[in-house]
Amino acid sequence: MTEGTSGWLPLSPGERSVAIEVLVHGPLSRTELARRLGLSAGSLTRLTKPLIESGLLVEVTEAGAPAEARQGRPSQPLDVVADSGFFLGFKITEDAVYGVVTTLRSHIVTRHDRALTTHDPAEVADVLAGMTAELAQGHPRLAGIGIGVGGFVQDRAVVGESPFLLWRDVPLAELVEERTGLPVVVENDVAALVEAETWFGAGRGLDRFVVLTIGAGLGYGLVLGGRRVPFAEEDRGFGKHWIVDSHGPLTPDGRRGSAVSLLTIPSIRYQILAATGEDRTYEEILARAAAGDPMPARVVGEAARALGTLVAQISNFVMPQKILLAGEGVGLMDVAGKTVEETVRALRHPLAAPVGLETKVSDFHDWARGAAVLAIKVLVLGSAEA
Amino acid sequence: MTEGTSGWLPLSPGERSVAIEVLVHGPLSRTELARRLGLSAGSLTRLTKPLIESGLLVEVTEAGAPAEARQGRPSQPLDVVADSGFFLGFKITEDAVYGVVTTLRSHIVTRHDRALTTHDPAEVADVLAGMTAELAQGHPRLAGIGIGVGGFVQDRAVVGESPFLLWRDVPLAELVEERTGLPVVVENDVAALVEAETWFGAGRGLDRFVVLTIGAGLGYGLVLGGRRVPFAEEDRGFGKHWIVDSHGPLTPDGRRGSAVSLLTIPSIRYQILAATGEDRTYEEILARAAAGDPMPARVVGEAARALGTLVAQISNFVMPQKILLAGEGVGLMDVAGKTVEETVRALRHPLAAPVGLETKVSDFHDWARGAAVLAIKVLVLGSAEA
DNA sequence: AGCAATTGTTTCGCACCAAAAGTAAGTCCC
């Protein structure tokens, strides 16, 4: 199962930086790489040679678009062989496991989900191993597995605490490794998504970047200096009960105007249920709000103002170049995006640089992809960062 | 003027890290340094030798307190020779220049101030050069000058924009260098103070740390991963008009509840003047508020709630281990510290880790000291970071 | 005195890199 692909591991620091640069920023010539990495031309020859020999990189002929044919010897761009290795990403939720197979470039090749009927760690590991076996059939060159879990994860291996699975100190990486024989990386789901977006997504190349996810709960990830800032408390969920409006409506958790009670999907549905007695889906509520139905419009408007307040506060204190709104609950932006933007404007200095807001509706497969990207990051690049 | 002291420049990266560690964390043995820096024992012998020969470090005999006399060969702690070089720090305000002489350890040796009657760049540089000449009499071994200015500073050399001096693109470092013959580092005053506190002050050794200054204006500095996060907008003052309470009182700048209009000394004095017709000093207002005089108590309480809101929002999104409140306007904490803490508690999750609040009343000499520390950082350690 | 523990030093070899010189592969222009 682990045939062949183990050839390009491990990488030296120099090789790693070359691999990352090509992986993230597409085909690049050696000279261009030397410029970006601050190395000499000679070093690039030395560093790229083993990467090409191991099959991770290839010289592409760029027959399609030579762009501007300049003077001198033509450059010889290098690119990663996207299918030189495949990675598995899993996202574990309360009642299902979502799995994807991705290339080195994090493109999703296959999806595969399975319901979860138990939370017993060994049985969950069995489920993951079973899904791995099935997915391995179509893609023999699996190089590693990434698993995203809501909760606090230690050392990218042990689930220290996961409230919804009722887990404490479960060595999930070990359990799955011994069943599959593949290297496994476990990480908090939000952290994995943030890493993925920083590398390949909305935060690519940015210095200051924030990810805010809205779904069953809220997620918050901060990237500064191009690196994710680790917050232990955050993964435990303590940090998220932001009070955005102490004059706001009283909501289920008994605290006025907390972001969780105003913004998350269950809270919005609960508010409608409590007010009208009708149990509507999130999409139905958004549609009615858009249509002008007063009650849903009020709840959605309140949520939009809460979101705008959060965005403004984040902008004020972190000053990101971009904020990515992700998760299943960002449909809000389609209906009430204008309210969000107005709220942000009202709470910021008129001369402050406008914050870039990007919305990305994501389903559970995107979370799984995030976990796969983390596996790529750790396994291909040798767990550079803690 | 620049005799002798130029011997220990420049340092290699390894030597630099050793110098910083000893400078910041006091006397350390070679073995201890090897442990902290992740280097081998042999490397420490190699790295410390030139530092000792140049006179920057010495082996101290620690005759005073051998603490626990353990088994084995006794360690040989190294310490910086604090008076192997002196540094000048200046803080330029609208109507005065404040100067200090500090040791390598940033202890203030001498203070010297002078009124500023002009804002012409050349004349200001003349004043700085004159003060330098006077201070150099008592301390011949001056190694460099640091200058803190409110406003936007480029490349630690050019004042790009300073509203209160009405400067644009003034090459202040160059002007002072050619008058004194000493190397000069110019930086935004808040940035310099943050660097100083991160190195030698409240933020020593912390990973996540925030500085909030209250005075004629507000200042905000963020340290993550032990490094200050640079915000270009921040230095321009755009980021600080945080709206902390959109239901708050209307204040001079025409926007409801901005932090500047609720918290800064001029704003508080203005509020009292507008309400009572009496022009009181900041200290008088605080004293009256403490005594229970309703009008000052209301204004001060409002300020305390605004400060608490800021602290809570910063805690929520940056999760610092400590927030330092500095500047001339933190006397507020003595009178209404309880209100601040209550506000913070009300706006955070009950299970969230409590944020460490530290208050430090600072005068303009502390700002000047911050500039001196930056000069130490850049000049001794070779401008490691941008 | 002998042994263990701990710190610091010396020596050696390896990994990595920059500089410089050399080679390859194209364009430009008379």
Next chain:
DNA sequence: GGGACTTACTTTTGGTGCGAAACAATTGCT
């Protein structure tokens, strides 16, 4: 169409910085 030029890459060489391991120094303990 053929030399001159330009740019990309490779090879060679030398230097730097580091770790590993052997060695020396200095103490406490028995």
